[in-house]
Amino acid sequence: MSETNDKPLSRYIRVLETVAHARTGVTLTDIARELELHPGTAHRLIRGLVALDLLHSPAGTKSYVAGARLQSLLHATMDRAGYAAFAKSVLDGLVAEFGETAHLARLSGDFAESVLMEQPSGSDRAFVQPGRQLPLHAAASGKAILAFQDEDFVARYLTRPREQFTERTKVGETAIRNEIDRIRADGMAVCDNELDSGVLSYGHPVRIGGGQVLYSVGITGLADRFRPIDRSRIKLRLSEAAADLGRRLGFTG
Amino acid sequence: MSETNDKPLSRYIRVLETVAHARTGVTLTDIARELELHPGTAHRLIRGLVALDLLHSPAGTKSYVAGARLQSLLHATMDRAGYAAFAKSVLDGLVAEFGETAHLARLSGDFAESVLMEQPSGSDRAFVQPGRQLPLHAAASGKAILAFQDEDFVARYLTRPREQFTERTKVGETAIRNEIDRIRADGMAVCDNELDSGVLSYGHPVRIGGGQVLYSVGITGLADRFRPIDRSRIKLRLSEAAADLGRRLGFTG
DNA sequence: AAAAGAGATTGCGTAAATCGCAAGTCTGAT
DNA sequence: ATCAGACTTGCGATTTACGCAATCTCTTTT
Incomplete structure (x- = not known):
């Protein structure tokens, strides 16, 4: 039994929040450390978010920022x-x-x-x-x-x-x-x-x-x-x- | 429905987008129809989103709007x-x-x-x-x-x-x-x-x-x-x- | 007021995604 | 070349989400 009763969705959202709150791009390790996740787990979460264009990794860099779909959602509200x-x-x-x-x-x-x-x-x-x-x-x-x-x-x-x-x-x-x-x-x-x-x-x-x-x-x-x-x-x-x-x-x- | 990315996260996001694009609150049935989901499935998704405060159902109503956490996330971007x-x-x-x-x-x-x-x-x-x-x-x-x-x-x-x-x-x-x-x-x-x-x-x-x-x-x-x-x-x-x-x-x- | 109907909720067995971890690969600095 | 830290991938075991159908709860109709 893990101490956190986090469902998958909750972890995705917390990754998004971590990225959003950072003024500059954050790296995979930053996210893993902040949320106390194993690097492998963080990588899988990030990968899922990038696939949906919720996160974006600027050309060649290894850091992440909010993706176009999040921006679109912001404007939609x-x-x-x-x-x-x-x-x-x-x-x-x-x-x-x-x-x-x-x-x-x-x-x-x-x-x-x-x-x-x-x-x-x-x-x-x-x-x-x-x-x-x-x-x-x-x-x-x-x-x-x-x-x-x-x-x-x-x-x-x-x-x-x-x-x-x-x-x-x-x-x-x-x-x-x-x-x-x-x-x-x-x-x-x-x-x-x-x-x-x-x-x-x-x-x-x-x-x-x-x-x-x-x-x-x-x-x-x-x-x-x-x-x-x-x-x-x-x-x-x-x-x-x-x-x-x-x-x-x-x-x- | 044999379409694109049907991973769980994708459906959650699409629910959020449906709610965000609607000018007024949307009902469970609206969401289910729009996304071609069974009402039971839509209910479960919405429930997960409400639990995280990403969606909100105003006092007593059965319609949904963007929740505080979603707004906070979007503004943070x-x-x-x-x-x-x-x-x-x-x-x-x-x-x-x-x-x-x-x-x-x-x-x-x-x-x-x-x-x-x-x-x-x-x-x-x-x-x-x-x-x-x-x-x-x-x-x-x-x-x-x-x-x-x-x-x-x-x-x-x-x-x-x-x-x-x-x-x-x-x-x-x-x-x-x-x-x-x-x-x-x-x-x-x-x-x-x-x-x-x-x-x-x-x-x-x-x-x-x-x-x-x-x-x-x-x-x-x-x-x-x-x-x-x-x-x-x-x-x-x-x-x-x-x-x-x-x-x-x-x-x- | 009773019936009918639409919408909302719950339960269940099955299928699928995610889990933690560990082992691999890449990258850049010494 | 070597090494350390960061990133990526692979693997069973577990958890979660899945579709469906039955049930419940309202609002509307008769």
């Missing part, structure tokens, strides 16, 4: 209301410049979720009000996120059925793969009548610490009115806004 | 540098009003860790520079956090040895219990020469979603200069700042 405090001003800047609706979207499972939206005053239509689920294959802000996920994520997404919202919605695997390549090369996603009819939308990935893309920032307007606006200027402003947002959202080093 | 983006302006407001040093502290294990500090220009002394570990029984911002932890946490903290920093540091169990009661009743903690000699400090708990206290906001100054300032005005401003910070850190619970 943030309430939508919390974004206004530090993202509103960035969106307001875009609204002021283009006179169209701007929004911030967050990856949430298999959708992008709009978490904050700002509109020009007197705007009649709310395209992307907070809470709306934006499909990753059909919305500009969704595509901007999808295009920068890893291959596992993309492959898994493509195995599932995808809704065809308009006759322009791309749903085929090849079509979406091509679109992803285009977005990666260009740095910005476009959605022209692919989700809502008559609506044109641009989306740009937001990179947080470590380069992970959990968010995107987008501008949306009625196609007829929005189309004439110079696309390179939109891209420039969106990339600036994304860099700003990434700095504000990138809690983790 | 945040880098200190990340707080500047959305907490600096709040601290600056306090500095401008009182002309003393303001800081944000975060619960980290058995200490409160200063994660952000702002000072009046030309200030000569850095009381609580980011990274400093503030003891939960002797620093105002530490006490403000300790007083709002649950009984288990407090009891566990009191079993460990506590350093006596000055002759005014309260180290006895009864003394600390009384201090906790006072802070709970008053809503604010005071540290008068209990940690650093000649230094007077106030700390106020920051409640994030669900009412949990993982942070505190504090003002610190030389006792001789700071003591004359009206305490009720300090309390008012600190509580406003805490409410603002809680909103910005707005996490669901």
Whole structure:
């Protein structure tokens, strides 16, 4: 009988806590010592956590830090209301410049979720009000996120059925793969009548610490009115806004 | 279900992710359906997570939300540098009003860790520079956090040895219990020469979603200069700042 | 109020993951 | 080259988690 009545899950969590509380990366031996585990046991636990991307060992190093999946979980627990405090001003800047609706979207499972939206005053239509689920294959802000996920994520997404919202919605695997390549090369996603009819939308990935893309920032307007606006200027402003947002959202080093 | 990694840990994590992604509480059946688990299996998983305080079921309800330990873990992954983006302006407001040093502290294990500090220009002394570990029984911002932890946490903290920093540091169990009661009743903690000699400090708990206290906001100054300032005005401003910070850190619970 | 139904909980035999330990491998410093 | 410390892998024995089905507990319906 061991003195500790620890179940497996408890030990995993304690490893995560040990890593999280350390300001810098911790080594296997650190963890084993801290938790009074045999090195072999610590190694097995860590290996399981790394396999799930809860821990990460930076290239070549033998120390461990919080993995992307933990970061993702952290952001997932943030309430939508919390974004206004530090993202509103960035969106307001875009609204002021283009006179169209701007929004911030967050990856949430298999959708992008709009978490904050700002509109020009007197705007009649709310395209992307907070809470709306934006499909990753059909919305500009969704595509901007999808295009920068890893291959596992993309492959898994493509195995599932995808809704065809308009006759322009791309749903085929090849079509979406091509679109992803285009977005990666260009740095910005476009959605022209692919989700809502008559609506044109641009989306740009937001990179947080470590380069992970959990968010995107987008501008949306009625196609007829929005189309004439110079696309390179939109891209420039969106990339600036994304860099700003990434700095504000990138809690983790 | 003949899918991917079905090791036990993976299922636990997927339950946590399901709960985190839901804006509101999710029920056992929701989780079972989402993850394609049998209700009995889902129940067992959830039970294990609740036992570790990773999930929480609000009084009497049958739905689940992120537990205190999960929130604590996730916040621990945040880098200190990340707080500047959305907490600096709040601290600056306090500095401008009182002309003393303001800081944000975060619960980290058995200490409160200063994660952000702002000072009046030309200030000569850095009381609580980011990274400093503030003891939960002797620093105002530490006490403000300790007083709002649950009984288990407090009891566990009191079993460990506590350093006596000055002759005014309260180290006895009864003394600390009384201090906790006072802070709970008053809503604010005071540290008068209990940690650093000649230094007077106030700390106020920051409640994030669900009412949990993982942070505190504090003002610190030389006792001789700071003591004359009206305490009720300090309390008012600190509580406003805490409410603002809680909103910005707005996490669901 | 009684019945029906959905959701939540418990028990059980079986299958699988984890356990501690020990023996191996790697790495970097002397 | 050698050595010490850190990391990794392998092995039965044990513990835990597994799916399923039966039971319990509510809320809703009649």
